[in-house]
Amino acid sequence: MSRAVVFDTFGGPEVLEVREVPEPHAGPGEVRVRVAAAGLNPMDWILASRPEAAEQFGITVPSGFGYDFAGTVDEVGDDTTGFAVGDRVHGGALGRAVADFVVVSTAAVPPALFRTPDGISDQVASTLPVAGLTAAAALSVIGVGSGDTVLIGGAAGGVGVLAVQLARLAGARVIGTASESTFAFLRQLGAEPVAYGDGLAGRVRALAPDGVTAATDLFGTETAETALALGVPPERISTIAAGPNPPGGVRATGGTDAEPDALKRISDAILTGDITVPIAATFPIERTREAVALQAGRHVHGKVVITL
Structure with a gap:
């Protein structure tokens, strides 16, 4: 079993719960990522609170929560190329990111998974995709x-x-x-x-x-x-x-x-010090409700990150 943030009904932060869920595994053309951090975006709480918005993205309840994540590949499915166990990565998993593990297709178009360069922490990487x-x-x-x-x-x-x-x-x-x-x-x-x-x-x-x-x-x-x-x-x-x-x-x-090389250009600029990523606050997964309430208030200076 593993942990994931889920919600059974639409609403405010109070509907979000941390639950034990079956551990997912990578299938053909997929990798499993052990998530270290998940960056929050306004769309995350909008999709959890507004059924009409969720419908546009194909989200139905019960659902997982979050999109941006960063961590390390710990399982590679059959016929999967381009990534190996131990690779540090960041990317997007709609309605699934705030969890111990996410399974991601390596053939998604546009790409849903990117390598995290040495010198960029998982917390910073988790703020970048969206x-x-x-x-x-x-x-x-x-x-x-x-x-x-x-x-x-x-x-x-x-x-x-x-x-x-x-x-x-x-x-x-x-x-x-x-x-x-x-x-x-x-x-x-x-x-x-x-x-x-x-x-x-x-x-x-x-x-x-x-x-x-x-x-x-x-x-x-x-x-x-x-x-x-x-x-x-x-x-x-x-x-x-x-x-x-x-x-x-x-x-x-x-x-x-965005242009295909946009994330690489941003990562390169972070490594050279030309871009900084202000992280306003970090919360452990058990305090996801607090993190979402802070982020939804729209008064934070920078990003809010959940750590796992």
Whole structure:
């Protein structure tokens, strides 16, 4: 038997339970990973609390919990190539990540499993699949590069902290929306913070009188609508949480739109010190409810990680 976080009904953190479950094993074309850490994302608690969202991803109850994980391959199925017992890996397993073991196909398209480089901890690696790919996609679809002034909405969140740093690495000036309590934190990452809420357009104009050239909204639609009002062309504005039909014809995107080498580029930048991954808090699996409550509050600076 092994441990896994599961839920039988949709609801808040209180529906999540740590249970003994049968130990899974790798079949043909699969590997089993002994999970060391699982990074939380907003989508995790949304899928556990909103049946309509879960349905879109094919999740029914009872279900496991979480997506991002990192650990070590400890079992390789028949006809499996590319990975061996002992390999350190990170990746995604929808509705199954917060568990002692996850079984992952090595033939998934897009890939669901990536090697973890020496020098990157399992905790850091477990934060990268969703946040890293999403941040990379949000910037690449709007072509952020040198000379841009980019407005990033939700800059202090798990995706935002990576988007800020990726944009800076690309040579852009970054203005990031956040609560005032995170301003010092964002300045450390190279962003110029601005408070979200009523009057955002005016505050951005004051910071960037020559204008904003691109924007990505990582929280809802306020930043996208502000960018449109500031005259940013819709094709240079992206959203990740506004649904398939965002306002004004701006570009809806997500991790599946990231370039194939996006995670490797992020990992390389972490190893060289050009990107840091702020981990706001870690919790053992027995305290998953507390971890989810903290993450769902949307006020953490960086990522929340569950350790196993």
